[in-house]
Amino acid sequence: xxxxxxxxxxxxxxxxxxxxxxxxxxxxxxxxxxxxxxxxxxxxxxxxxxxxxxxxxxxxxxxxxxxxxxxxxxxxxxxxxxxxxxxxxxxxxxxxxxxxxxxxxxxxxxxxxxxxxxxxxxxxxxxxxxxxxxxxxxxxxxxxxxxxxxxxxxxxxxxxxxxxxxxxxxxxxxxxxxxxxxxxxxxxxxxxxxxxxxxxxxxxxxxxxxxxxxxxxxxxxxxxxxxxxxxxxxxxxxxxxxxxxxxxxxxxxxxxxxxxxxxxxxxxxxxxxxxxxxxxxxxxxxxxxxxxxxxxxxxxxxxxxxxxxxxxxxxxxxxxxxxxxxxxxxxxxxxxxxxxxxxxxxxxxxxxxxxxxxxxxxxxxxxxxxxxxxxxxxxxxxxxxxxxxxxxxxxxxxxxxxxxxxxxxxxxxxxxxxxxxxxxxxxxxxxxxxxxxxxxxxxxxxxxxxxxxxxxxxxxxxxxxxxxxxxxxxxxxxxxxxxxxxxxxxxxxxxxxxxxxxxxxxxxxxxxxxxxxxxxxxxxxxxxxxxxxxxxxxxxxxxxxxxxxxxxxxxxxxxxxxxxxxxxxxxxxxxxxxxxxxxxx
Amino acid sequence: xxxxxxxxxxxxxxxxxxxxxxxxxxxxxxxxxxxxxxxxxxxxxxxxxxxxxxxxxxxxxxxxxxxxxxxxxxxxxxxxxxxxxxxxxxxxxxxxxxxxxxxxxxxxxxxxxxxxxxxxxxxxxxxxx
Numbered sequence: 001x002x003x004x005x006x007x008x009x010x011x012x013x014x015x016x017x018x019x020x021x022x023x024x025x026x027x028x029x030x031x032x033x034x035x036x037x038x039x040x041x042x043x044x045x046x047x048x049x050x051x052x053x054x055x056x057x058x059x060x061x062x063x064x065x066x067x068x069x070x071x072x073x074x075x076x077x078x079x080x081x082x083x084x085x086x087x088x089x090x091x092x093x094x095x096x097x098x099x100x101x102x103x104x105x106x107x108x109x110x111x112x113x114x115x116x117x118x119x120x121x122x123x124x125x126x127x128x129x130x131x132x133x134x135x136x137x138x139x140x141x142x143x144x145x146x147x148x149x150x151x152x153x154x155x156x157x158x159x160x161x162x163x164x165x166x167x168x169x170x171x172x173x174x175x176x177x178x179x180x181x182x183x184x185x186x187x188x189x190x191x192x193x194x195x196x197x198x199x200x201x202x203x204x205x206x207x208x209x210x211x212x213x214x215x216x217x218x219x220x221x222x223x224x225x226x227x228x229x230x231x232x233x234x235x236x237x238x239x240x241x242x243x244x245x246x247x248x249x250x251x252x253x254x255x256x257x258x259x260x261x262x263x264x265x266x267x268x269x270x271x272x273x274x275x276x277x278x279x280x281x282x283x284x285x286x287x288x289x290x291x292x293x294x295x296x297x298x299x300x301x302x303x304x305x306x307x308x309x310x311x312x313x314x315x316x317x318x319x320x321x322x323x324x325x326x327x328x329x330x331x332x333x334x335x336x337x338x339x340x341x342x343x344x345x346x347x348x349x350x351x352x353x354x355x356x357x358x359x360x361x362x363x364x365x366x367x368x369x370x371x372x373x374x375x376x377x378x379x380x381x382x383x384x385x386x387x388x389x390x391x392x393x394x395x396x397x398x399x400x401x402x403x404x405x406x407x408x409x410x411x412x413x414x415x416x417x418x419x420x421x422x423x424x425x426x427x428x429x430x431x432x433x434x435x436x437x438x439x440x441x442x443x444x445x446x447x448x449x450x451x452x453x454x455x456x457x458x459x460x461x462x463x464x465x466x467x468x469x470x471x472x473x474x475x476x477x478x479x480x481x482x483x484x485x486x487x488x489x490x491x492x493x494x495x496x497x498x499x500x501x502x503x504x505x506x507x508x509x510x511x512x513x514x515x516x517x518x519x520x521x522x523x524x525x526x527x528x529x530x531x532x533x534x535x536x537x538x539x540x541x542x543x544x545x546x547x548x549x550x551x552x553x554x555x556x557x558x559x560x561x562x563x564x565x566x567x568x569x570x571x572x573x574x575x576x577x578x579x580x581x582x583x584x585x
Numbered sequence: 586x587x588x589x590x591x592x593x594x595x596x597x598x599x600x601x602x603x604x605x606x607x608x609x610x611x612x613x614x615x616x617x618x619x620x621x622x623x624x625x626x627x628x629x630x631x632x633x634x635x636x637x638x639x640x641x642x643x644x645x646x647x648x649x650x651x652x653x654x655x656x657x658x659x660x661x662x663x664x665x666x667x668x669x670x671x672x673x674x675x676x677x678x679x680x681x682x683x684x685x686x687x688x689x690x691x692x693x694x695x696x697x698x699x700x701x702x703x704x705x706x707x708x709x710x711x712x713x714x
Contacts, residue, residue: 082641083637083638083641086634086637086638086641087634088631088634088635088638089631089634089635159631164638164642166638166639166641166642166645167641167642167645167646167647168645168647170645170646170647221646222646225645225646225647225650226646229647229650471664472664473664473667474664545663545664546661546662548664549662549664549667554667554669555664555667556669557669557672
């Protein structure tokens with residue numbers, strides 16, 4: 001070997017040789033050093049992981065946005081599947097103040113693109129330390145494009161759900177409305193939130209409309225429109241302050257049509273706050289006037305103390321202390337029970353209620369759900385105004401519908417029970433079957449009493465005060481009610497609250513119609529009469545005629561031969577012979 | 586021998602690498618397609634929701650009534666216009682009116698009605714329903 005060969009190798013080769021040497025003895029100190037370095041490195045990584053794990057999760061933009069955007073809601077459909085409320089996507093502009101470079105410039109550009117945003121307020125919001133702020137919700141497509149073309153870093157667009165009510169004011173009082181975050185504020189919308197929808201959103205579930213089953217209401221949009229249209233015309237014609245009308249399916253308790261006028265457009269929820277736009281069916285309580293006589297007569301018939309052949313003294317006036325009860329259509333003779341109903345005799349009904357006594361009267365009205373707050377799906381409801389000290393005088397006046405104020409829908413429930421064979425079914429705004437409805441519906445009056453009430457209603461439409469609603473072919477039964485409004489603690493003769501209840505058809509009841517008018521004015525062609533028959537009765541007749549075919553109620557031209565079989569079996573054969581001038585025409 | 590095995594191993598390695606990458610690219614391509622389709626479905630759904638809302642907005646009874654009042658010469662249905670199926674008259678017996686007229690004019694096949702079944706003026710079955 002040459003000496004050059006044994007010369008020591010260059011430094012780098014020696015280092016490599018040592019590093020890659022497998023000789024443990026030679027490299028053990030270095031190996032230990034390397035091992036130590038790795039332990040330190042992995043230790044640091046581990047420590048950082050633990051540190052990150054314990055630190056609260058930083059609010060990411062995505063999360064903040066998901067919390068802020070309007071959540072999806074289920075579609076609301078009518079009983080035939082027409083859309084009453086649905087979600088559409090709109091764009092909203094948001095900003096991340098931390099990522100904005102020049103906040104003043106951003107404010108200037110954004111207010112130029114979105115002219116209805118207040119510049120000073122926007123500057124304040126952009127100056128905040130939040131990670132996410134709204135610039136403007138629900139911008140138009142044009143504004144969306146403009147904001148997009150600004151290309152500002154830290155300003156973005158996000159899709160949101162916006163609730164729309166394509167039918168406008170039709171059914172508005174039932175639907176209610178939502179706020180800009182798509183949270184239900186009133187009506188069925190609020191009810192849906194109470195059914196767990198809000199909880200799901202709160203728990204962070206990002207629900208899409210596809211996940212949500214549409215909700216079917218009991219309303220029929222076409223019938224509701226027809227009812228609202230007739231009601232609106234009526235309110236205008238009779239210059240009433242307000243009016244309301246509803247149709248109840250007496251066998252299922254479903255509200256098929258519902259209108260309270262004046263109303264509002266749920267697409268503009270601020271309108272709903274107007275005091276004038278309240279739901280008069282459900283939220284207002286009123287003295288129902290003579291329609292309440294049906295309850296009194298049903299009570300008396302159900303007790304067995306009177307029957308259809310009973311006679312009641314209706315002469316002169318009925319005095320109680322310094323109070324005197326008069327009849328509006330005074331006959332000054334003894335009236336049979338059907339006559340008490342058709343002449344709408346206050347004295348006759350007051351005597352019937354007195355015959356039962358205060359306690360029984362109270363118990364009956366309680367059983368009929370007239371003394372406690374009625375709860376439906378609608379969150380809005382009203383407590384009836386019940387006299388504090390209920391004495392004989394109260395029983396006498398309540399017998400003909402004065403002195404007890406109830407929600408009209410509540411009165412409808414009770415009259416519905418008198419019509420449908422005696423089952424008290426709480427009205428519902430959701431679609432349901434008859435079996436579901438009757439499942440927990442108590443029988444409050446006998447089937448015979450119910451049939452007698454239908455006979456009386458029919459008789460009243462044939463030759464009593466309800467003739468204006470006797471639309472041929474539908475075998476309508478009806479009852480008017482005119483209550484004087486209390487103005488400054490006194491009953492006013494000129495300010496009336498009129499109601500009209502109609503049932504069709506009377507032999508096999510299907511629908512109960514209620515129309516009420518607040519302070520209708522008499523028309524010269526009606527002899528300036530403003531009692532229920534001239535306004536609420538006429539409107540109900542129009543509603544029956546227009547809605548009957550829509551709801552699939554077939555008109556019959558031969559009146560039913562045996563409309564009241566139970567009564568005939570009890571020996572009241574006369575009920576099945578059509579009254580003079582009446583019949584099915 | 587060993588060298589041959591090495592070559593085979595290298596080729597197999599290269600082949601599997603190529604295959605693996607193909608799969609990977611295909612997967613990401615498909616994933617992209619899925620994401621794109623999902624987005625399209627979402628956009629379609631949103632569009633359907635808007636169209637449905639628009640449809641019910643345009644067919645709302647209030648508007649239809651107003652348009653009908655303005656452009657159509659229609660009246661509200663009255664009860665008298667509804668007739669039950671029972672009260673419909675029975676189907677009239679079929680009459681060959683053209684044939685009769687021809688017969689009256691002496692041009693028809695009146696001389697041979699029985700031999701030609703197509704011009705039988707009344708069919709007994711037509712009276713039933």
